[in-house]
Amino acid sequence: MTQQPVRLSREDFEARLRRIGEERYHDKHPFHHRLHSGQCTPDQVRAWVINRYMYQSRIPMKDAALLSRCEDPTLRRIWRSRIEDHDGSAERPGGIERWLKLAAAVGLDRDYVASAGGVLPATRFAVESYVRFVRERSLLEAIASSLTELFAPKIHTKRIAGLLEHYDFANEDSISYFRNRLDEAPKDVAFGLTYVLDHANTAEKQEAAAAALTFKTDVLWAMLDALYSAYVEPGHIPPGAWRPGKGLRA
Numbered sequence: 001m002t003q004q005p006v007r008l009s010r011e012d013f014e015a016r017l018r019r020i021g022e023e024r025y026h027d028k029h030p031f032h033h034r035l036h037s038g039q040c041t042p043d044q045v046r047a048w049v050i051n052r053y054m055y056q057s058r059i060p061m062k063d064a065a066l067l068s069r070c071e072d073p074t075l076r077r078i079w080r081s082r083i084e085d086h087d088g089s090a091e092r093p094g095g096i097e098r099w100l101k102l103a104a105a106v107g108l109d110r111d112y113v114a115s116a117g118g119v120l121p122a123t124r125f126a127v128e129s130y131v132r133f134v135r136e137r138s139l140l141e142a143i144a145s146s147l148t149e150l151f152a153p154k155i156h157t158k159r160i161a162g163l164l165e166h167y168d169f170a171n172e173d174s175i176s177y178f179r180n181r182l183d184e185a186p187k188d189v190a191f192g193l194t195y196v197l198d199h200a201n202t203a204e205k206q207e208a209a210a211a212a213l214t215f216k217t218d219v220l221w222a223m224l225d226a227l228y229s230a231y232v233e234p235g236h237i238p239p240g241a242w243r244p245g246k247g248l249r250a
């Protein structure tokens with residue numbers, strides 16, 4: 001006989017979500033260990049910046065996909081600040097602009113990075129699957145998939161310290177993307193977590209929300225696996241992907 005899932009209390013369900021991060025979040029990936037401890041070569045840092053740009057550039061598109069399906073104006077108003085954080089405004093640069101500043105600081109041509117031309121195929125597939133997930137699944141699952149951000153401030157703090165300590169390109173200006181996220185992410189995630197805890201009010205919905213968060217940890221992990229295999233070991237760069245020496249700043 002198959003066991004019926006049991007509805008967890010709010011506290012236990014939150015603890016279950018947090019455990020998913022403790023076990024599966026990409027802060028544990030060996031590529032991040034290398035990056036944060038100063039073991040990446042300049043080209044490995046460049047490969048990371050190029051590939052991660054693909055993720056950054058699609059975040060506002062997935063948030064727009066979420067908004068387009070959202071009937072509640074209050075939810076839309078709160079969620080749209082995420083798009084503003086990344087896209088900025090005429091007066092205020094956003095996260096994408098700050099990422100391109102980081103790209104220039106590591107020696108890359110910003111137009112090359114913004115073209116997403118050299119992105120690894122697996123990065124593209126992973127990011128596209130995240131956007132599609134948010135477009136197609138329930139609003140609860142879409143919002144639950146953003147909850148990896150619960151775990152992001154810890155990795156951003158570690159990254160800021162690691163980059164500043166180990167890499168010549170790192171200074172307050174070039175790493176401003178991560179400082180800003182430390183201000184922006186807590187409000188996003190507080191809202192997202194409350195929404196998920198309030199709306200996952202059956203065992204089935206709790207299962208679906210936990211699965212959505214697990215799926216998202218897989219998206220992030222898969223991107224770093226691809227990066228590691230192409231640019232660390234065994235160093236199999238797929239056809240068409242960025243090769244060291246290309247896309248450099250004049």
Ligand SMILES: O=C(O)c1cc(C(=O)O)c2c(n1)C(=O)C(=O)c1cc(C(=O)O)[nH]c1-2
Pocket residue numbers: 059145146147148149151152155156181220
């Ligand atoms: O550097 C990181 O490790 C990291 C992870 C994540 C994440 O957990 O999805 C995000 C970010 N950064 C980030 O900067 C960001 O803006 C962001 C938005 C989202 C999302 O799913 O809506 N995740 C993340």
